[in-house]
Amino acid sequence: MTQPSISYKRHRFPPEIIAHAVWLYVRFNLSLREVEEMMLERGIDVSCETVRRWTRKLGSLIARNLRRRQARPGDVWHLDDVVVKIAGRSFRLWRAVDQDGVVLDGECQIFCV
Incomplete structure (x- = not known):
């Protein structure tokens, strides 16, 4: 069974910025406003509502890709x-x-x- 790849079509921001914002929100349990402020500090003006939409649409796919890349546990x-x-x-x-x-x-x- 093939996994659906993440499609970033019709998005204003590059895939790296979208993935980073979603990663910040999910990985560190930040609020949407905190993610908005962190992105603004990096010179990227994105609203918290946009981050929420990205997380809702792409969060599970990004998490699946991250889990797939995670190293397998060792045998000891x-x-x-x-x-x-x-x-x-x-x-x-x-x-x-x-x-x-x-x-x-x-x-x-x-x-x-």
């Missing part, structure tokens, strides 16, 4: 965990990484001791 994994007591409640924090330091998973579990 390391698990680290710690128990922390906060306000009388115990929390187990753990993280799994591969041999290259890529975080595979991390979670916080609450349990009673």
